[in-house]
Amino acid sequence: MIYLNEINDENTFDLKQTKAFLKAIKGNKYECYFKLIMAYEISRMELVNIKWEDIDFENNTIKIYPIKQGRNSKFYYGWDCERKTNLMREFPLLPSIKKLLLELKKKQLKNSILKENYNFNYQEYIALKDNGTRLNYNTLSRNLRYVGRDNNLPQILLSGLACCLDKFICQKAHDYDYYRAWTRFDLKFKRIQNIYANIDLKRNKRFLTNLDDLLDIANQSRKSDMEM
Numbered sequence: 001m002i003y004l005n006e007i008n009d010e011n012t013f014d015l016k017q018t019k020a021f022l023k024a025i026k027g028n029k030y031e032c033y034f035k036l037i038m039a040y041e042i043s044r045m046e047l048v049n050i051k052w053e054d055i056d057f058e059n060n061t062i063k064i065y066p067i068k069q070g071r072n073s074k075f076y077y078g079w080d081c082e083r084k085t086n087l088m089r090e091f092p093l094l095p096s097i098k099k100l101l102l103e104l105k106k107k108q109l110k111n112s113i114l115k116e117n118y119n120f121n122y123q124e125y126i127a128l129k130d131n132g133t134r135l136n137y138n139t140l141s142r143n144l145r146y147v148g149r150d151n152n153l154p155q156i157l158l159s160g161l162a163c164c165l166d167k168f169i170c171q172k173a174h175d176y177d178y179y180r181a182w183t184r185f186d187l188k189f190k191r192i193q194n195i196y197a198n199i200d201l202k203r204n205k206r207f208l209t210n211l212d213d214l215l216d217i218a219n220q221s222r223k224s225d226m227e228m
Contacts, residue, residue: 011156011159015168034140037162038165040062041163042064046066047127051125063088097212101126111131119133165214169211
């Protein structure tokens with residue numbers, strides 16, 4: 001059990017910095033991956049092991065599989081890690097994330113047709129380079145540092161990026177629990193509890209809308225302009 005006052009703020013963005021980061025990555029080639037990490041609080045290993053079959057564009061859901069890892073295993077930082085199906089989580093596919101994923105799928109299809117020596121061995125995965133090979137999570141970490149450096153933002157790790165929306169969720173929770181990925185924020189007892197279960201967020205439509213607006217900074221800006 002982790003209590004809210006124990007959250008380490010040193011390696012995360014605050015809400016203002018989060019908005020600046022989201023604005024900075026608009027159009028970035030890794031925008032989709034960064035937003036997936038932020039929206040569903042997933043690890044880098046879980047990200048690079050997401051397959052297209054895990055995403056249901058018709059029913060607007062995404063499945064995240066915890067990756068079985070062990071520090072004594074030679075596959076600790078390898079590909080094709082065992083996906084723990086008994087702990088699979090299924091979440092709503094936010095509209096802003098869905099749009100980026102559809103664009104990514106279209107781009108990968110285009111690359112497979114136009115790129116010479118395209119690698120078709122990994123086409124079931126979403127995280128690929130332009131030549132079809134698996135995207136290295138170190139590349140994502142390096143690009144995250146570049147974005148921070150170029151926009152005067154604190155240097156954080158991908159794991160910190162996954163936690164930088166925590167304050168936003170707490171602000172929206174008020175007197176009752178809100179669920180985000182596998183973390184439950186219990187405001188009554190001021191604590192965070194990790195849970196591994198399928199969570200239905202459909203009843204929290206307002207929360208999902210707000211989270212989607214936060215991830216879609218351009219859309220949020222348009223709404224602000226209309227209100228003024």
